[in-house]
Amino acid sequence: MQKDVILTPEGLEKLKQEIEYLSTDKRREVAERIKEAREFGDISENSEYDDAKNEQAMLEARIATLEDKLRSASVINASELSPDVVRVGSQVHIKDDRGKSATYTIVGSTEADPSSNKLSNESPVGKALVGRKKGDTAKVMLPNGKTRELTVTKIEV
Numbered sequence: 708m709q710k711d712v713i714l715t716p717e718g719l720e721k722l723k724q725e726i727e728y729l730s731t732d733k734r735r736e737v738a739e740r741i742k743e744a745r746e747f748g749d750i751s752e753n754s755e756y757d758d759a760k761n762e763q764a765m766l767e768a769r770i771a772t773l774e775d776k777l778r779s780a781s782v783i784n785a786s787e788l789s790p791d792v793v794r795v796g797s798q799v800h801i802k803d804d805r806g807k808s809a810t811y812t813i814v815g816s817t818e819a820d821p822s823s824n825k826l827s828n829e830s831p832v833g834k835a836l837v838g839r840k841k842g843d844t845a846k847v848m849l850p851n852g853k854t855r856e857l858t859v860t861k862i863e864v
Contacts, residue, residue, distance in 0.1 A: 712780040713795050713815030713828065719782050722817070726773045729766060737763045776817055788864040793839045795828045800861035801836070808860070813837060832857070 714722065737759060744756035783796035793799050798812045811826045813836060819827035826833040835845035835857065844858045 712776045712817050713783060714780045714817060715783050715796055715814060716785070718814065718818040719777075719780060722773060722777055722780070726770060726777065729770050729773070733766055737766055780817075785864055790862045790864055791840060793836045793859065793862055795837070796864070798863040799836055799839075799859060800863075801857045802860050803858075804856040811836070 740759040741756065741763065744750070744753055744759050747753055747755060750756045783794075785796060788794055788796050790797075793813060795813050795815055798810060800808065800810050802808045809824070811824050811832070813828055813833055814825045816827040816829050819825055819830065821830075826836075828834065828837050831849075832847050835847045836859065839845055839859050841859050841862055844856050847855050847857055849855055
């Protein structure tokens with residue numbers, strides 16, 4: 708059973724754009740590869756044909772997965788968010804127990820991108836921060852088994 712997909716309005720737009728790209732341009736590219744591979748002759752021993760058909764299968768599976776996510780998506784309404792409590796869609800400024808500051812945006816798992824400081828609400832840090840208020844401290848268990856304390860210094864919508 709598909710779990711609920713939580714998206715920001717930007718994440719919803721990116722998802723729609725990816726589906727559009729894969730359904731049009733990418734499908735045409737793959738169909739062209741299959742057509743070219745067929746022209747090489749016998750398809751029973753044609754590795755180009757096999758590769759193109761595999762790519763087509765993976766493409767169709769990706770499109771189906773994305774469309775399923777889109778169907779079960781709930782979009783965060785920024786006007787419903789409060790700067791008092793960390794929720795999905797909040798931008799959180801934190802300071803750790805070493806004095807290092809960071810800013811994270813809490814998003815659903817579909818949009819998570821740690822390299823751009825977008826943390827999933829299901830990640831250890833995301834889980835620890837959701838529901839916290841300014842000044843609250845959250846303890847986070849790191850993969851190496853150590854614990855780090857994160858203090859919420861500011862919450863933005």
